[in-house]
Amino acid sequence: MRADHIAVVGAAETTDLGKTPHISQLGMHADAALNALADAGLTIHDIDGVATAGERPTDIAHYLGIVPRWVDGTSVGGCSFMLHVRHAAAAIAAGLCTTVLITHAESGRSRVGTGRGGGGNRSSLPAQFEAPFGSMGPPTMFTIPVLRYMKDHGLTHEQLANVAVVQREWAGMNPRATFQDPITVDDVLDSRMIAYPFHLLECCLVTDGGGALILTAGERADDFAQPPVYVLGHGESVETPMVSQMEDFSSSRAFKVAGTDAFASSGITHADVDHLMVYDAFAHLPLYGLEDLGFCERGEAGDFVWEGNTRPGGSLPMNTNGGGLSYMHSGMYGMYALQESVRQMRGTAAAQVPGAEVSVALGVGGMFAASGCVVFTNQRPD
Amino acid sequence: MSERSQRRLPVPTPETQHFWDGTKRGELLLQRCTECDGVHFPPRPFCPACGHREVEAFAATGRGTLYSYVINHTPNPAFDGPYAIAVVQLDEGPRMMTNIVDCEQTPEALELDMPVEVSYLDASDEITLPLFRPAAPVEGPA
Ligand SMILES: [Zn+2]
Numbered sequence: 001m002r003a004d005h006i007a008v009v010g011a012a013e014t015t016d017l018g019k020t021p022h023i024s025q026l027g028m029h030a031d032a033a034l035n036a037l038a039d040a041g042l043t044i045h046d047i048d049g050v051a052t053a054g055e056r057p058t059d060i061a062h063y064l065g066i067v068p069r070w071v072d073g074t075s076v077g078g079c080s081f082m083l084h085v086r087h088a089a090a091a092i093a094a095g096l097c098t099t100v101l102i103t104h105a106e107s108g109r110s111r112v113g114t115g116r117g118g119g120g121n122r123s124s125l126p127a128q129f130e131a132p133f134g135s136m137g138p139p140t141m142f143t144i145p146v147l148r149y150m151k152d153h154g155l156t157h158e159q160l161a162n163v164a165v166v167q168r169e170w171a172g173m174n175p176r177a178t179f180q181d182p183i184t185v186d187d188v189l190d191s192r193m194i195a196y197p198f199h200l201l202e203c204c205l206v207t208d209g210g211g212a213l214i215l216t217a218g219e220r221a222d223d224f225a226q227p228p229v230y231v232l233g234h235g236e237s238v239e240t241p242m243v244s245q246m247e248d249f250s251s252s253r254a255f256k257v258a259g260t261d262a263f264a265s266s267g268i269t270h271a272d273v274d275h276l277m278v279y280d281a282f283a284h285l286p287l288y289g290l291e292d293l294g295f296c297e298r299g300e301a302g303d304f305v306w307e308g309n310t311r312p313g314g315s316l317p318m319n320t321n322g323g324g325l326s327y328m329h330s331g332m333y334g335m336y337a338l339q340e341s342v343r344q345m346r347g348t349a350a351a352q353v354p355g356a357e358v359s360v361a362l363g364v365g366g367m368f369a370a371s372g373c374v375v376f377t378n379q380r381p382d
Numbered sequence: 383m384s385e386r387s388q389r390r391l392p393v394p395t396p397e398t399q400h401f402w403d404g405t406k407r408g409e410l411l412l413q414r415c416t417e418c419d420g421v422h423f424p425p426r427p428f429c430p431a432c433g434h435r436e437v438e439a440f441a442a443t444g445r446g447t448l449y450s451y452v453i454n455h456t457p458n459p460a461f462d463g464p465y466a467i468a469v470v471q472l473d474e475g476p477r478m479m480t481n482i483v484d485c486e487q488t489p490e491a492l493e494l495d496m497p498v499e500v501s502y503l504d505a506s507d508e509i510t511l512p513l514f515r516p517a518a519p520v521e522g523p524a
Contacts, residue, residue, distance in 0.1 A: 128392035130479045148450035196453035244479040
């Protein structure tokens with residue numbers, strides 16, 4: 001095995017997801033970390049690298065009692081954890097550390113211990129040139145490019161709604177999913193209008209929760225309690241903090257850069273992919289992801305999902321935990337997409353894709369501001 | 383007058399002050415690179431296309447087309463009922479976020495690619511915001 005092959009040897013979410021006002025955000029980081037350590041059969045003293053977003057690595061290392069010799073506080077939104085995986089893989093391969101803990105947790109719903117933030121900078125470019133026009137967070141901003149996409153590519157309201165319908169099908173197979181009851185396209189279109197053309201059921205949940213991953217060198221990975229999940233390739237990029245300034249309203253440049261590099265570095269083709277996670281804060285994101293990763297031609301993703309390709313039994317099972325639309329979404333959802341990829345590669349997912357050997361997880365940060373992409377496999381690399 | 387106090391208004395920086403001075407006197411200022419002629423927004427004192435450090439501000443026509451938008455239905459004290467948060471494509475090339483005024487805030491009235499023209503809102507003593515309203519199509523040369 002190449003020295004630069006890295007494996008996930010520990011992976012876990014917080015004990016509870018959903019509404020957890022009894023525990024702070026920092027507390028959930030620790031809960032997820034301790035769960036992941038137990039999963040790997042490791043202790044705090046085995047960890048020498050720490051990466052996190054939302055909180056600082058300093059806070060996490062101190063709280064857990066870790067003495068790191070490598071830290072990464074890359075914080076580019078919900079895909080930060082994909083970037084952490086990539087950076088950790090490079091750091092381990094370079095000998096900077098041996099065993100990295102990546103944590104996420106967010107008291108997104110209960111807001112317990114979430115002191116920082118608050119958007120105080122009224123001089124940033126988004127504050128000067130977007131906020132004055134009445135933006136009210138992601139539901140009013142992430143959604144802005146979609147009417148352009150719909151007009152240019154003929155995507156219908158029904159096709160957009162159908163993304164949420166298919167993901168609810170997956171959520172119905174997952175006992176931990178927040179919403180499990182089946183829904184129809186009409187249910188979605190009849191749900192409350194949030195920001196036209198987006199209805200409530202086309203927008204993600206807001207919940208509490210967290211997750212953690214532990215990575216080490218692939219050559220050590222057979223010594224752990226769980227079957228290893230190898231990191232086969234990865235990519236990352238950023239575009240703009242202002243959704244109004246993205247180059248192409250029908251495509252994410254960051255998705256394309258991250259995805260292209262992830263496929264190239266892993267040496268896989270699209271036909272090799274058995275399972276796909278595309279961060280779905282809103283119903284259009286999986287459509288952009290399918291196209292920007294090259295699974296569909298421009299403008300064809302709506303048809304692709306409508307034809308059932310991403311649903312249970314389809315050719316490309318996607319967002320098999322139910323996604324941010326139905327499973328959970330704390331705010332920085334990327335960690336949950338990674339967790340589901342790892343579960344699928346271990347063969348332990350609630351809605352397991354039979355025989356899946358390659359999983360791709362594509363994350364987004366901010367409003368099309370950033371992206372990270374990771375390719376996993378359960379097959380020992382050469 | 384509630385709008386004057388309810389919007390989240392910008393605090394200009396040295397790099398953007400000229401833009402906000404411009405809107406105050408009824409000019410929509412963009413910047414052009416003296417090296418490659420690239421036009422950019424939001425303001426910065428160099429060219430994001432080529433890195434050249436000399437750029438000149440110029441007044442845009444204030445005309446463009448409606449490029450994309452959402453209609454926010456979540457109540458916002460700065461707005462009266464559902465309102466569109468829009469992006470306009472300026473004739474000079476850049477796009478900017480704005481609101482569309484003098485127009486029903488409905489999908490039927492807000493037709494993508496319809497011509498729009500700038501319309502200024504004095505939001506405070508310091509800040510005048512560039513909003514846009516429907517415009518008659520430009521006639522061809524006589
Ligand atoms: Zn230039």
